[in-house]
Amino acid sequence: MPKNSKGRDVSEIIPDKCIGCQLCVAECPVGAIEMHGGVAKVDPEVCIGCGKCFDVCPVEAVIFEKPRKKKLTGIGQKPRPLEEYQGVAVFIEVRESKGAEVSWELLGKARELAGKLNTQVFGFLLGSGMEPLAKEAVTYGCDIVYAVDNPLLQTYLSRAYGKVMANLCEQVKPEILLLGATPQGRDLASVIATQLETGLTADCTGLDIDPQERLLLMTRPTFGGNIMATIVCRSHRPQMSTVRPGVMKMPKRDPQHQGEIRNLDFEAPREALPRVIDFVPIAPEVGGEDIGRAPVLVVAGKGACDAGAMPMLEELAKLMGGTIGCSRPVVQAGLLPYTRQVGQTGRTVSPKIYIGVAVSGAVQHLVGMQTSEKIIAINTDRHAPLVQIADYALIGDYREIVPKLIKGLETRIQTFKSKRNSK
Amino acid sequence: MHIVCCIKQVPDTAQVKIDPETNTLVRSGVESISNPYDLVATEAGVQLIEKYGGKVTLISMGPPQAESALRECISLGANEAVLLSDRAFAGADTLATSYTLARAISKISATDPVDLVICGKQAIDGDTGQTGPGIATRLGYNQFVYVSKIIEVDVENKTITVKRQLESGRQTIEGKLPALLTVELELAAPRYATLPEYVRALRQDIRVWGAGQIEAPVERLGLKGSPTWVKEIFVTKPQRGGVIFDGTGSSEQVVDNFLATLFGKEAELLGELFDKGKG
Numbered sequence: 001m002p003k004n005s006k007g008r009d010v011s012e013i014i015p016d017k018c019i020g021c022q023l024c025v026a027e028c029p030v031g032a033i034e035m036h037g038g039v040a041k042v043d044p045e046v047c048i049g050c051g052k053c054f055d056v057c058p059v060e061a062v063i064f065e066k067p068r069k070k071k072l073t074g075i076g077q078k079p080r081p082l083e084e085y086q087g088v089a090v091f092i093e094v095r096e097s098k099g100a101e102v103s104w105e106l107l108g109k110a111r112e113l114a115g116k117l118n119t120q121v122f123g124f125l126l127g128s129g130m131e132p133l134a135k136e137a138v139t140y141g142c143d144i145v146y147a148v149d150n151p152l153l154q155t156y157l158s159r160a161y162g163k164v165m166a167n168l169c170e171q172v173k174p175e176i177l178l179l180g181a182t183p184q185g186r187d188l189a190s191v192i193a194t195q196l197e198t199g200l201t202a203d204c205t206g207l208d209i210d211p212q213e214r215l216l217l218m219t220r221p222t223f224g225g226n227i228m229a230t231i232v233c234r235s236h237r238p239q240m241s242t243v244r245p246g247v248m249k250m251p252k253r254d255p256q257h258q259g260e261i262r263n264l265d266f267e268a269p270r271e272a273l274p275r276v277i278d279f280v281p282i283a284p285e286v287g288g289e290d291i292g293r294a295p296v297l298v299v300a301g302k303g304a305c306d307a308g309a310m311p312m313l314e315e316l317a318k319l320m321g322g323t324i325g326c327s328r329p330v331v332q333a334g335l336l337p338y339t340r341q342v343g344q345t346g347r348t349v350s351p352k353i354y355i356g357v358a359v360s361g362a363v364q365h366l367v368g369m370q371t372s373e374k375i376i377a378i379n380t381d382r383h384a385p386l387v388q389i390a391d392y393a394l395i396g397d398y399r400e401i402v403p404k405l406i407k408g409l410e411t412r413i414q415t416f417k418s419k420r421n422s423k
Numbered sequence: 424m425h426i427v428c429c430i431k432q433v434p435d436t437a438q439v440k441i442d443p444e445t446n447t448l449v450r451s452g453v454e455s456i457s458n459p460y461d462l463v464a465t466e467a468g469v470q471l472i473e474k475y476g477g478k479v480t481l482i483s484m485g486p487p488q489a490e491s492a493l494r495e496c497i498s499l500g501a502n503e504a505v506l507l508s509d510r511a512f513a514g515a516d517t518l519a520t521s522y523t524l525a526r527a528i529s530k531i532s533a534t535d536p537v538d539l540v541i542c543g544k545q546a547i548d549g550d551t552g553q554t555g556p557g558i559a560t561r562l563g564y565n566q567f568v569y570v571s572k573i574i575e576v577d578v579e580n581k582t583i584t585v586k587r588q589l590e591s592g593r594q595t596i597e598g599k600l601p602a603l604l605t606v607e608l609e610l611a612a613p614r615y616a617t618l619p620e621y622v623r624a625l626r627q628d629i630r631v632w633g634a635g636q637i638e639a640p641v642e643r644l645g646l647k648g649s650p651t652w653v654k655e656i657f658v659t660k661p662q663r664g665g666v667i668f669d670g671t672g673s674s675e676q677v678v679d680n681f682l683a684t685l686f687g688k689e690a691e692l693l694g695e696l697f698d699k700g701k702g
Contacts (some may be wrong), residue, residue: 025510186552191556199518275598355693401674404675412686420694
């Protein structure tokens with residue numbers, strides 16, 4: 001343990017472990033810690049060796065060896081009566097009178113979480129003419145659907161929706177509220193969390209329950225996808241989280257599932273609401289498939305940024321029953337539309353088989369596909385990050401490999417099918 | 424019109440690498456930059472005052488070094504800047520951050536009424552996009568997120584019309600000021616600062632406010648005012664135990680070996696793919 005010039009034992013911070021959260025800066029009673037280039041640094045001459053920085057560091061970046069017990073409880077937060085909050089609620093997003101797929105995916109996850117908590121699943125449904133959708137929500141696993149049906153809710157508006165949802169949470173008191181991380185869901189979630197003064201974690205890729213503390217464990221990529229953080233919300237309810245489309249598995253509908261539909265009144269806001277002047281729906285892309293739903297995705301990377309490569313990759317995708325996607329440079333080169341981009345600034349996908357063709361695998365890309373069931377990489381560079389995380393990597397030039405792969409697959413798929421059919 | 428733009432200084436996440444040996448983040452040499460979306464927010468604000476008159480005030484919450492991000496944004500043509508810097512602000516999640524920024528905007532607005540707040544869509548280090556809507560909710564402003572174009576401001580009737588990109592299409596929407604926008608990169612390209620502007624930015628006086636100046640109780644700030652806590656941080660290292668087929672022989676060999684392994688080990692998965700209509 002380092003000592004300062006007065007011979008006092010002082011703490012030290014390991015720069016590469018520090019995540020720059022500044023908790024220690026806030027905690028230090030003598031102001032000995034300052035941020036330098038995004039990492040915390042202790043001034044040994046100011047440090048009094050109290051070890052408070054060691055206590056608060058979430059990643060054990062502080063070296064402090066005097067024996068002391070690590071405090072586990074939160075600082076300065078008054079516990080609220082949390083027991084009265086029960087159940088897992090999902091906001092069901094409506095898009096052109098249909099339920100957004102991400103909402104059904106979240107209901108599947110909500111059922112799993114509710115099972116672990118031994119509680120119910122609620123659906124929160126806002127809009128106009130919601131009866132059929134409320135019934136559909138029951139088949140996806142809702143025990144109770146709270147429907148707020150009003151022509152004024154036909155179009156999504158942040159403040160109107162936020163007010164209704166905050167009221168619903170105050171009435172129903174769910175312990176967890178999940179929303180899709182769509183443009184609308186992310187906006188709405190923040191409005192609700194601010195009104196209720198509760199914690200919200202965006203873009204989670206994993207949700208689980210800590211049974212001891214009855215807490216929702218919310219895991220999300222952070223720092224541009226470089227690290228994963230598990231976040232908890234101890235003393236506020238509901239615990240709120242948004243989840244990107246395609247991250248959770250789509251549940252099967254169960255027509256036998258019994259649920260109740262409760263219609264609630266809507267108190268129209270008094271202030272003037274914004275007015276939608278025009279809406280131009282996205283024209284469905286010609287021959288366009290949803291890359292988030294394809295069971296097999298063949299992804300063109302920077303190294304395959306060549307118009308001549310696309311037909312070959314499409315043929316490979318078709319053969320496997322999938323479609324093609326790409327990384328950012330391919331969109332920038334104008335070879336494929338933005339709707340096909342995988343990654344942090346594009347779509348999050350988790351197909352059964354992901355085939356990366358000359359995709360090097362920058363973190364911003366990996367964060368959008370690393371939940372794929374099987375990852376296959378085709379690359380000339382065996383040290384490329386995607387090769388490192390792949391289940392199978394083929395080292396070589398894709399222009400040689402892909403045509404041979406297509407040929408080989410054709411025969412093998414045929415034999416595979418006939419073999420299985422004869423069984 | 425008086426426009427407030429919110430700025431965050433962030434580490435350049437594109438520079439962050441992972442040390443494969445120790446499986447930790449290599450942070451040394453990573454520069455701090457102005458969040459790219461906030462540069463667009465500032466550019467958009469400056470373009471509006473160039474068209475309609477008025478001034479742009481910048482605010483940022485962060486350590487004293489965040490001053491450099493403010494100076495960069497001043498050089499784009501902003502008039503004034505406030506740095507919210509106090510040890511009590513450290514460790515804030517989005518709820519505490521939106522509270523702090525909203526308090527500061529209220530204070531600014533008390534002497535010089537604010538018509539419009541512009542924020543970036545999200546910050547590249549956290550990617551949450553929660554702070555903007557949180558500020559609007561606290562201030563009771565109309566909010567328009569993911570704005571890709573500002574069509575018009577009606578200074579007379581105090582309304583704004585914007586275009587925004589939603590999942591299902593493009594929406595054009597009009598609402599009353601004061602309002603808050605969060606902006607997409609495509610909205611505007613931040614200009615290159617001219618030399619006189621650059622010099623002005625270096626000389627500009629930046630006000631520094633702490634918890635006392637915004638009259639905020641410390642229990643609502645920073646770590647203490649944050650309901651969410653980091654329980655654990657880990658580097659993602661997928662344990663896939665991948666098989667590498669290398670081209671020491673011919674590419675034919677590579678493909679053959681791969682296919683043999685795939686159809687041997689993954690028969691079940693392939694069955695799911697090719698047995699459609701059977702189960």
